[in-house]
Every structure is written in structure tokens, then in C-alpha cells.
Amino acid sequence: MKRTLQYLAERLGCRLVGDGSAVVSGVASLQSAGRESLVFVEDAKHLDSATASPAAAVIAGEFALGRASAKPLLISPQPRLSFARAARLFNDSSAQSRGTHPSAIVPVSVRAGENVAIGPRAVLGENVKVGDGTIIGAGCVIGDAVKIGANCRLDASVTIYSGTTLGHRVVVQAGAVLGSEGFGYVRDGQTGRYEQFPQVGCLVIEDDVEIGANSTIDRGALDETRIRRGTKIDNLVHVGHNVQIGEDVVIAAQTGLSGSVVVEDNVIIGGQVGIADHVRIEDGAILGAQSGIPSKKVIRGKGVVFWGTPARPIREYLKELAYLSRAAKKG
Secondary structure (H helix, E strand, C coil): CCEEHHHHHHHHCCEEECCCCCEECEECCCCCCCCCEEEECCCHHHHHHHHHCCCCEEEECHHHCCCCCCCCEEECCCHHHHHHHHHHHHCCHHHCCCEECCCCECCCCCEECCCCEECCCCEECCCCEECCCCEECCCCEECCCCEECCCCEECCCCEECCCEEECCCCEECCCCEEEECCCCEEECCCCCCEEECCCCCEEEECCCCEECCCCEEECCCCCEEEECCCCEECCCCEECCCCEECCCCEECCCCEECCCCEECCCCEECCCCEECCCCEECCCCEECCCCEECCCCEECCCCCEEECCCCEEHHHHHHHHHHHHHHHHHC
8 A cells, every 4th residue: 555755654644854745655674664665763873874775755753854865754742652543544453355255154143334444254143243344364253242343353263252332343363261250269178179269340442442363352240351451461461351441551471460360551561471360550660570469469650661470660679689799799
């Protein structure tokens, strides 16, 4: 899908320097750029390399103003962000073919909006609602009465259980499972055997959430699990029942959140973090990779990095490591 620089400048809110009729067909790195590629630089030291590349145009910061350039420039206060937005324009899913594949199973009770795509071998349950412009990939299984908003994208083999609601512009990558039963059991004190506690709640995923491949999110036990607007979840993440995740949270791969965890807005969670039940992570805290949080602990400190098991502020953690290192040398 080719775009003129004038079109990109208007859509991205960039200042155009040079020929607006120049055509770009995609984004690329400096190393892989072709004659119709768009590249970006975030500092002045790389500008010469960018303008010397085969690329058709460069997104750059205001440091590029007034400098001679053999290529058209798109001037942005945040070049990396503008580059990411340009990439989405080139990969606009609205250009994909729409309609229902003949092998898909779609009951007459399904209510689908306009410009919806349902891929091969997808199976939709009774009374499913699908918003305008949503894409349901090959092999997806959607349970009864699931609600999916507008302009969502479900990649291949996504499974969504009954009782799940997706907002608008939600992206779910291949193999993810949403709304499954939580891991909650009651032990019989007489026999020692475990019996499942009711897992009859729901899952609500708000607008602009993205969920990575093979991630799993359980529904609530009696109430709801909720993922709030703008949160981004990496591949292979598990979210347990009754978890509440705030807005604009980022969770990296292989992290596990146990039942009834609360994660407030703007939290960043690194890879392979383990969070036990009933933990609260307060606004803006940062959990380093492989951190461990014991049950019922509260992590508090906006912008503070926590590390280790049990997780504590990184300065404290590093002091402990230095002490242990000195002690080992003395021994």
C-alpha cells in the first residue's frame, strides 16, 4: 500500500520538508531500506547515514531543520512514535478482504457489523456480537454470547469463552485463550481431595488492549477479571481470576499474575515476574525481570524500580548484592 509523503505528513502531524509527492510503500531499518522505504532517526549523529541510505524519506527530530538533505524529511518531536504510527498506516487491516469464509460456522443468531471478516474454520457460538471492521482469524473459537467491539483483530486459533467482553480496537495474537476457568480449589479436610471453587464470573477487556500470542486470561471466580484501556500484554503471560489491571500497563513475556492481584495504572512489569495472590502494585511502579512478589504484599513507588525475590527497591537490592560479594571475598 503506497502513500505519498504529503498524506503521511497530514496523518502523522509532521512537518514536511521536501517533495510531498514522493511515494513510500513501507517502513524499514537503515540497513534494510529500499527505494520506497521510510526510515527514522532520533538524534543528529545518524541523520547523514539516513539521508545516504536508499530510503525514499526520513522521519527526524527538529535537529534536522536547516540542515541540507538530499531526501525529503518528516519532522516530528517524537520520531520513533511517528515511525510506529506510519507502520500502522501501511499495515491498515481495513485493506484486507472481508466477508465470511465458507468453512466458518456462524449461527444465524450472530450479530455482525459492517466490513467484518471471519476466517476459515472459525466457529462462533450463539448470540455472539461482532462490531464493525473486526477481523476474526482462521480457527478461532468464540463462545456463546461473547461481545467483540469494533475494529478488533483476532489472529489464528484464538479461543474466547462465554462471558467475555472485548472493547474496541483490541488485538489478540495467535493462540491466546480468554475467559477460561480460574485455578481455584477448596480442599476437603476429611478426604484431602480438592474440589473446584465456582468459576462463574466474567472477563472484560477494555478498548485498545493488546494481548500477545499464547497468553491466557482467566475469568473471575464470582465477579470479574478486568483489563483496562490501553494495556499491552506480551506473549506467554498468564493472568489469573479476579485480577484487576489498570490503564496503560505493560507486561512482558512469561509473567504470571495469581488470583485477585490488583495492578494500578502505568505499571511496567518485566519478563518472568511472578506475582502471588492478593498483591497490589500501585500506580507507576516498575518490576524488574524475574522479580517475585509474595502474597498480599503492596508495591508502592511511582517510577521506582523493584528487583529480586522478594522484590524491593533496586538500590536496596544492589546494596545487598554488594554486601554479599564483599562477604564472600572475606570468607
